[in-house]
Amino acid sequence: MLGFLIFLLVGLGAVGAPLGLAWQPGQGNAPVAATAAEGPVPVRVLMPAPFVDATASLAARFNASHPGIRIELSRGPLDTEALSDLAVSSLVLGEAPYDVLMMDVSWTPKYAAAGFLEPLEPWLGDHALDPMLPGARAGNAFGGHLWRMPFSGDTALLYWRTDLMDAPPADTEALVRTARSLQKQGKVRWGYVWQGRQYEGLSCVMLEVLHGFGGRWWNPATGRTELDTAAARQATGWLSMLVRSGVTPPAVANFAENEALQLFAAGEAAFLRNWPYAWKLIEQEGGPVAGHVGVSPLPAAPGQAGGATLGTWGFSLPAHSPHPAEAVEVIRWLSGPEAQKELVLSQGYAPTWQSLYDDPDLQRRHPLLAVQRQSLELGALVRPLTPLYAQYSDVLQRQVNGVLSGSRSVELAMAEAQSQSTRVAEAIDPR
Amino acid sequence: MSLAPWLLMLPALLLLAAVYAGPLLRYAWLSGHASSVLTGLIPVPNDGANWQRLAGDARFWQDAFQTLRFAFLSVGLELLLGLAIALLLHRPMRGRGLLRAVTLLPWALPTTLMALGWRWILNDPYGPVNGLIQGLGGQPYGFLSTPATTWLATVVADVWKTTPFVALLLLAGLQSIPGDLEEAMQLEGASRWQILRRLTLPLLLPYLGLAVLFRLAQALGVFDLIQVLTGGGPGGSTESLAFYAYLQAMRFLDFGYGATVMLATFGLLLLLALAWLLTLRRLQGRQP
Numbered sequence: 001m002l003g004f005l006i007f008l009l010v011g012l013g014a015v016g017a018p019l020g021l022a023w024q025p026g027q028g029n030a031p032v033a034a035t036a037a038e039g040p041v042p043v044r045v046l047m048p049a050p051f052v053d054a055t056a057s058l059a060a061r062f063n064a065s066h067p068g069i070r071i072e073l074s075r076g077p078l079d080t081e082a083l084s085d086l087a088v089s090s091l092v093l094g095e096a097p098y099d100v101l102m103m104d105v106s107w108t109p110k111y112a113a114a115g116f117l118e119p120l121e122p123w124l125g126d127h128a129l130d131p132m133l134p135g136a137r138a139g140n141a142f143g144g145h146l147w148r149m150p151f152s153g154d155t156a157l158l159y160w161r162t163d164l165m166d167a168p169p170a171d172t173e174a175l176v177r178t179a180r181s182l183q184k185q186g187k188v189r190w191g192y193v194w195q196g197r198q199y200e201g202l203s204c205v206m207l208e209v210l211h212g213f214g215g216r217w218w219n220p221a222t223g224r225t226e227l228d229t230a231a232a233r234q235a236t237g238w239l240s241m242l243v244r245s246g247v248t249p250p251a252v253a254n255f256a257e258n259e260a261l262q263l264f265a266a267g268e269a270a271f272l273r274n275w276p277y278a279w280k281l282i283e284q285e286g287g288p289v290a291g292h293v294g295v296s297p298l299p300a301a302p303g304q305a306g307g308a309t310l311g312t313w314g315f316s317l318p319a320h321s322p323h324p325a326e327a328v329e330v331i332r333w334l335s336g337p338e339a340q341k342e343l344v345l346s347q348g349y350a351p352t353w354q355s356l357y358d359d360p361d362l363q364r365r366h367p368l369l370a371v372q373r374q375s376l377e378l379g380a381l382v383r384p385l386t387p388l389y390a391q392y393s394d395v396l397q398r399q400v401n402g403v404l405s406g407s408r409s410v411e412l413a414m415a416e417a418q419s420q421s422t423r424v425a426e427a428i429d430p431r
Numbered sequence: 432m433s434l435a436p437w438l439l440m441l442p443a444l445l446l447l448a449a450v451y452a453g454p455l456l457r458y459a460w461l462s463g464h465a466s467s468v469l470t471g472l473i474p475v476p477n478d479g480a481n482w483q484r485l486a487g488d489a490r491f492w493q494d495a496f497q498t499l500r501f502a503f504l505s506v507g508l509e510l511l512l513g514l515a516i517a518l519l520l521h522r523p524m525r526g527r528g529l530l531r532a533v534t535l536l537p538w539a540l541p542t543t544l545m546a547l548g549w550r551w552i553l554n555d556p557y558g559p560v561n562g563l564i565q566g567l568g569g570q571p572y573g574f575l576s577t578p579a580t581t582w583l584a585t586v587v588a589d590v591w592k593t594t595p596f597v598a599l600l601l602l603a604g605l606q607s608i609p610g611d612l613e614e615a616m617q618l619e620g621a622s623r624w625q626i627l628r629r630l631t632l633p634l635l636l637p638y639l640g641l642a643v644l645f646r647l648a649q650a651l652g653v654f655d656l657i658q659v660l661t662g663g664g665p666g667g668s669t670e671s672l673a674f675y676a677y678l679q680a681m682r683f684l685d686f687g688y689g690a691t692v693m694l695a696t697f698g699l700l701l702l703l704a705l706a707w708l709l710t711l712r713r714l715q716g717r718q719p
Contacts, residue, residue, distance in 0.1 A: 081682065084681075084682070085681050085682075088681055088684065089681070092472070110468055110684060113468040113469070113471065114468050114471065114472050114684050115471045115472060197662065197664060198661075198662050198663060198664030198665060198666065198667070199662050199664075249555075249556070250555075250573050250576060251555035251556065251571070251573045251576050252576075253573065253576035253664070253665050254555065254573065254575045254576040254664070254665070259554070262557065387468035387469065388468070388469075388683075390682050390683045390684075391683050391685075394678060394682070394683070397664075398663075398664075398666055398667040399666070401664050401665050401666045401667075402665065402666025402667070402668075403666075404576075404665070405573075405576050405577060405578060405664070405665035405666055406577070407578050407665070407666050407668070408666060427484045427688075428465075428467050428469055428683075428685060428688070429469060430465035430467075430469055430470050430475050430477060
């Protein structure tokens, strides 16, 4: 019976570990709070580790000019979903170990519905987003409240080789034509690389391809997904065709951003779909394609407007923060035009402030700015604004990745994606 | 039966109850409630709707199949390889201490790092395995983008990491077998195979039983390896039950259903453990 007892303990530990996270206190990487009655109020900001390095000098400048507040940057995981896991496990405690959260655009409705956040409009007013470029405003408000102040306005972009073509393709058909002809001439091994792994990045790709073929993922009016439609089947069929015809390597079914970037930066692909950060990396690392990379908005099917997925970060105020006024000051500073200008220059992110797009100094020093603006104005696509987005995204990723890895037909996958999305929405509804 | 041993164990039992029974009871309570983003995370009793949902949830049953498939194959291979390694390391030879230490290295590596390593080793087209294939004139193969090879890759990674653990347990068992028994059998003219079958394996049985219990429990709860190596893909073909429970709770914030999946997984584990213990008892009963 001793064996059985051991089994019970190990088993419960092993099975329960992932879920048990939700009842554990936040990870130990939060700096210890200064509890002295005198001295500055500490405002702890949780962000992915690379952002900590990028914003360290901004925090230092704020601390120097605000003797009453001290920004403490907490290093979180780089992976977006891992950061969410850390934030969620601290938030379910009901007490905020962090005073400001750096949030992905796709989390806003979920976090707001869970009661994790404090609305920002009582602090920042009803017009806080007005000075932003219209495309960069989406994904911050939900259910009549402002939950997040954007800190970047990134959209996905098309990277192409200026040494292999004179201009970027006008639409998806031109992209495939150019890619095939370059492959036939032996100039590149692959035509177009993007993100097809079963993860959030594939949902981002799907959102823009769906719109690029005149479809949409989700109808805000009915609150239902629209995946079993002709347009959605065409969109998925296009991605599947890219893989089957050899324009895209079959390995794309396991590609995240970096795998796709590697292939393009090594000079083995004519086109790449990626976020703005890739441009800085390609140019700085000086590989075989450095100096030969053009960037433009993503193409859509002929006659379609299309658009590009918004993949932005922003700042939110957790509920029950012990010092919200100070936290809001920090949010105001870190999402403000001065901070954004510095980050655009050091990291290549797209800013959100209209004034920065009109800033001649920034235009000169950050050549990508015009394309970033163009992409935001052409059609910045925000992922479905519903608290059930994570479930919908999960369903779509599984089905489309199944198509890409060759184990499911397009028709079956889209029918399943639609019916499973509906089932999830019905099953979770408590009424 | 005397009361004294139980009294002595009481503090430890209370601690275990607090650490293990507490969460289990909480899961049980939560599984009877809707607690998701649609309830603002406030638990609302829902009359067993979570359990009804589980029964009709094809994804749960698919994941159960995938988890069992993973557990049986990886634990089976680990036993075979672990036994072979333990028998080798048990023999007196030069450098045995060093070899034993080296064998343990994979076990000492955190699973996350190990999984990242395998993800790189199997990378298509830049990983070393595909480098070798291309060097020999072949085409790179998508080990982690083909469902049939991806689940085998999870097994290989798990076997690579945890075989040393099984080997260590079995080695401890081998050392507890008195050497003169083997010598006596040798004198009587028994072959090596007869010694292994009639002496070593029966005496090793309690250790084998323990190794299977430990490994089965861990394999049925596999999470970190899946999270890092495959993310459940391609197309959900490597998703495990623990990963599904994690998605429900942490990603979807559906704590009610997440707790239900967790408990069901735990129930499955208990059933398998009982089955194994009964098998073990029968095997031991057959011994001379």
